[in-house]
Amino acid sequence: MIFTFEHMNIDRVPGHVNRKWALKPFDIRDLKRVMSDWQEKLEGHGWNALYLENHDQPRVISRWGNDTCYRKECAKAYATVLHGMKGTPYVYQGEEIGMVNASYELDEYEDVEVKNALLELVEREKTISREEFKGAVWNKSRDNARTPMQWTDGENGGFTSGTPWFKVNPRYKEINVEEALEDRDSVFYYYQKLIRLRHEEDILTEGSYRLLLPEDESLFVYQREYNGKRWMVAANLTEASVSAGRLEGILYPGYRVILQNEPELMKDGAIQPFEAFIVEEQLSSAGEIS
Numbered sequence: 001m002i003f004t005f006e007h008m009n010i011d012r013v014p015g016h017v018n019r020k021w022a023l024k025p026f027d028i029r030d031l032k033r034v035m036s037d038w039q040e041k042l043e044g045h046g047w048n049a050l051y052l053e054n055h056d057q058p059r060v061i062s063r064w065g066n067d068t069c070y071r072k073e074c075a076k077a078y079a080t081v082l083h084g085m086k087g088t089p090y091v092y093q094g095e096e097i098g099m100v101n102a103s104y105e106l107d108e109y110e111d112v113e114v115k116n117a118l119l120e121l122v123e124r125e126k127t128i129s130r131e132e133f134k135g136a137v138w139n140k141s142r143d144n145a146r147t148p149m150q151w152t153d154g155e156n157g158g159f160t161s162g163t164p165w166f167k168v169n170p171r172y173k174e175i176n177v178e179e180a181l182e183d184r185d186s187v188f189y190y191y192q193k194l195i196r197l198r199h200e201e202d203i204l205t206e207g208s209y210r211l212l213l214p215e216d217e218s219l220f221v222y223q224r225e226y227n228g229k230r231w232m233v234a235a236n237l238t239e240a241s242v243s244a245g246r247l248e249g250i251l252y253p254g255y256r257v258i259l260q261n262e263p264e265l266m267k268d269g270a271i272q273p274f275e276a277f278i279v280e281e282q283l284s285s286a287g288e289i290s
Contacts, residue, residue: 001049001088002042007034008057011064011140018121018128021136026064028237032220036211039086043209048087052078053095058144062101065274066239071098071175073274075187076261077235080276081220083194084233086209091191093149097180098187101144102169106134110166111143150176193259197278203229212250218242219271221250230283231258235276244269255279 009020010030016022042048052060061067065074075098083089106118114137122133138144143166150172152158157172169175180188198204207226213219219242221234232251236242244266257265260277 001047002038003049003051004038006038007031010034017125018136019117020140021117021121021128021133023136023139028217028220029215031064031237032211032214035081035085036209036214036222039209039211043086048085049090050082050085050087051090051092052082053092053145054090055092055145056142058140058142059095059099059101061098062144063139065237067100070239070274071100072185072187073261073272073276074098076190077237077274077276079187079191079194080233080259080261080278081235081237083198084204084222084224084231084278086205086207086224089194089198092145094145096188096191097150097175097177099147099150099169099175100171101138101141102147102167103138104143104167106130106137108167109137109141109143111141111146114141114143152176152178190261197259202226203231207231213246216246219246221247228283230281231278232281233276233278234271236271236274239273241270241272244271246271251279252281254282256282 011023011026012020013022013024038048059067060078061071061074065078067074106114109115118133121128122130147166147169148157148159148164150157150159150169153173153176155161156164157168157176158178159168177188180186203224203226207224210223212221212223218236218238218240219234220237221232224231224233234247256279258278258280262272262275265277266275
């Protein structure tokens, strides 16, 4: 598989002396461009490794989303976008329960990358202030993904009865596997639905990919099509509702809902913050919307 890193750099200032710690605002158009580019480039030539988190990347809902008011919706939205694409999705430990970044004091981090950057950029070169650097670490540090797995709301998140190598994320009492298994609407069960779809529906492994609304600043929308079947995957990756009218002309009446992360699809004519869904559009024998 082709394991790309381009999308992991869309929120940093290119060529800056402060490297990955020089942040720029997240722009969904950049994410759409990079992810879609690789979908198209590898068509018929290779196979994508699909990921948003791993041991070297922070938690996506803290990095590019909202890990407080919309934590579960946000986690489901990013999962929908990723799992609807062509390739093999990777699920990093804790991603499937919506784990978030940890905001520690700088001297509490274990990552040598943070320690070296603190010494070089903050203390010696003084190219970034300590507070600005701390904010960047809270957003981008690899240690955000390396906190112990949160199994329960008990001591050390149920990870160990001893002393863990690194501090447990302080939100373990709220975010843990035990809680996720008890909540039928949890991020965990939503991941199960997505994975089941990928096992059962050839359109997700074999279908073509086409990005829609590339310049929309809120919505990530694309089509998958295969063997007379067409699906639309859509997600609002912002904290604001947007008019469902933005889908006018590309989402036609008569669609069938495959999966959604909100109880009611596009309630009151609006796509809610971090609302995501997959729908099937009815095609005629000629391949047109009927």
